[in-house]
Amino acid sequence: MSKIVTTDPILLNDWHVIAKSEDLQPATILPARLLGENLLLWRTGDHIMAWKDVCPHRGARLSLGNISGDTLICPYHGLAYDITGQCTYIPAHPDLQPPARAHVQTYQAYELYDLIWVNLSAKAQGTTKAEKENIPFFPEWNNPNFRKFLCGSYKYYSSGFRSIENFLDVSHFPFVHDGLLGDHNRTATADYEVEVEENSISLRNVRVWQPDPDGTGTGGEVIYNYRVVRPLTAYFVKQAPAGELTIFFTVTPVDEEECLGWMWIAMNYGHDIPEAELRAFQDKVVQQDIPIVESQHPKRLPLDLPAEFHLPCDRASIAYRKWLKQMGVTFGTV
Ligand code: FES
Numbered sequence: 001m002s003k004i005v006t007t008d009p010i011l012l013n014d015w016h017v018i019a020k021s022e023d024l025q026p027a028t029i030l031p032a033r034l035l036g037e038n039l040l041l042w043r044t045g046d047h048i049m050a051w052k053d054v055c056p057h058r059g060a061r062l063s064l065g066n067i068s069g070d071t072l073i074c075p076y077h078g079l080a081y082d083i084t085g086q087c088t089y090i091p092a093h094p095d096l097q098p099p100a101r102a103h104v105q106t107y108q109a110y111e112l113y114d115l116i117w118v119n120l121s122a123k124a125q126g127t128t129k130a131e132k133e134n135i136p137f138f139p140e141w142n143n144p145n146f147r148k149f150l151c152g153s154y155k156y157y158s159s160g161f162r163s164i165e166n167f168l169d170v171s172h173f174p175f176v177h178d179g180l181l182g183d184h185n186r187t188a189t190a191d192y193e194v195e196v197e198e199n200s201i202s203l204r205n206v207r208v209w210q211p212d213p214d215g216t217g218t219g220g221e222v223i224y225n226y227r228v229v230r231p232l233t234a235y236f237v238k239q240a241p242a243g244e245l246t247i248f249f250t251v252t253p254v255d256e257e258e259c260l261g262w263m264w265i266a267m268n269y270g271h272d273i274p275e276a277e278l279r280a281f282q283d284k285v286v287q288q289d290i291p292i293v294e295s296q297h298p299k300r301l302p303l304d305l306p307a308e309f310h311l312p313c314d315r316a317s318i319a320y321r322k323w324l325k326q327m328g329v330t331f332g333t334v
């Protein structure tokens, strides 16, 4: 197997979103980047392929090629690769049986929640049920009482961990999201509970006063309950007077200092609010976050606690940094 860019043992074995399903149409090639590796995606029938974007012959970018039936044709010398990544035809030598080495580096790909998930762990073919179950669970996905819409992707020129930490931080609401998620006259952050388990961090009873928590125009206190379920996936339920709003937030580590955020939002109220309005609200909130997150120095998340000082309201961030460090993540951290 060819060497890949990162050696992070956790993120390499995790699933990451690299495209929306609708962006991957049959007969098209979609270039992407994950963990510092250039990839391409293509699909035919029920198969989704995620390949290293390098032809094993002379290193040309396969994403510049084209699809012909169930094969992908390299743009340079026209070698054809089947869905397993094996070369099946060499135009310069039509009678030559392609050697076993004429094989593209392939990765596992799986479609779930209208997103394409990829796992870069070294594994030849096939994805087992257990492996697919490692894709984080989005509780409202099959719940018809919740309307759902996908926001993003949002690009941050920063570590993915910085964007997750920002997602868990409510004490910035009165400053960064004054008038939307908080109020500059109500800056005190109430205590909340943190529980760290091997595979998750839960934040409970995170209380925030919001000027218009559910679109009815009346201010009031809401309660967030968060769960961090993977290093780069977190989820919350916001309990507002009109009902529940949840966000499933997963972040793609493109490079150590570049990431993409994807947000599935689900809500069991406000069914008559136009989706464009809800989406515009979320876009605005995230566009307020991005310049702040990108300004943070260093861009990679410091996992050694003494590198910065901490306040009682930072207990979520402290738990997150400790958890990541204990797990052994390295990509996008210092
Ligand atoms: S580099 Fe791809 S066919 Fe030669």
Ligand SMILES: [Fe+2]
Pocket: 166, 172, 176, 177, 285, 289
């Ligand atoms: Fe924010």
